[in-house]
């Protein structure tokens with residue numbers, strides 16, 4: 035039996051299924067809205083325009099310039115279109131970058147949000163917004179940032195490239211691993227975390243084998259929903275702080291950095307949180323860090339930070355930055371410990 039805990043369920047409506055995106059109009063109406071501004075990145079422009087066409091009069095317009103790390107200048111440009119087109123809600127179609135733009139708009143003008151999530155990053159179910167201005171990334175948390183409605187339609191993820199699917203899936207798994215040893219973990223988030231890990235562990239190899247396997251895609255989205263939910267519910271530790279340091283300080287790509295670091299951060303904390311991690315450890319053959327590394331390798335995931343432009347000479351500075359502000363973590367964060375972890379992740383070695 036757990037000792038005392040606090041569990042707050044997050045509000046939000048989840049609409050899950052294959053072919054379900056035809057329900058966007060219904061969901062917009064359900065929020066009391068009639069004119070949606072459709073958001074996407076340039077890469078998903080065609081999908082956004084097709085959705086606008088389907089929505090007919092209910093589409094106020096499209097804004098297809100969403101970019102990584104939610105630059106404030108892009109948000110301001112989108113807000114201008116939102117106002118000019120007299121939109122009354124946003125529909126974000128895409129991954130964390132597009133969802134970030136929708137959240138940034140909603141944080142400023144309280145626009146209701148419908149999100150159609152097409153990666154496994156999990157932003158759609160959190161109240162967290164990271165944005166950048168003049169090279170500085172800041173993070174805000176606010177209930178009005180959390181999207182009201184999330185649509186998960188596996189059909190829209192069939193075209194997510196395999197490499198992106200693998201990295202994004204491991205990004206989701208990292209939320210679950212950290213949720214298990216979170217200082218504010220509770221029985222419900224832990225159940226979700228283990229089930230999220232199980233679903234993604236089963237789905238990702240099947241996606242690598244057959245990217246258009248709808249069942250595998252649905253399992254991955256289901257897992258990403260669970261993992262995203264725990265990201266939004268409990269505090270994250272070493273893994274997320276380290277990824278934030280490498281993303282913000284060294285411009286490392288989001289999903290790939292998560293994918294590479296996960297086996298190493300899990301190994302770093304494994305002994306200090308062995309009870310909390312027991313069910314995840316069992317899932318990965320009795321050695322969480324090593325098991326995650328072998329799993330990542332078997333699905334062709336990125337393994338070495340060096341492959342993404344991080345220089346060996348950057349590692350000491352990254353370790354310095356990572357130990358600057360203290361936070362709760364199962365194992366003490368030491369500069370030497372972090373440097374050793376980073377060295378192995380940089381070289382793509384199996385964690386010890």
Ligand code: NAD
Nearest residue numbers: 075077103129130131152153155157160162190191193194
């Ligand atoms: P992304 O949104 O940047 O997407 C990467 C590329 O893949 C984009 O060009 C996108 O259009 C394309 N893409 C997405 N789905 C596709 C699909 N199904 N088919 C074809 N192409 C598709 O990547 P991401 O990893 O989802 O998001 C990363 C960003 O999200 C980062 O800025 C990160 O900080 C943020 N994020 C925020 C939170 C949060 O809670 N605030 C959580 C996770 C990630």
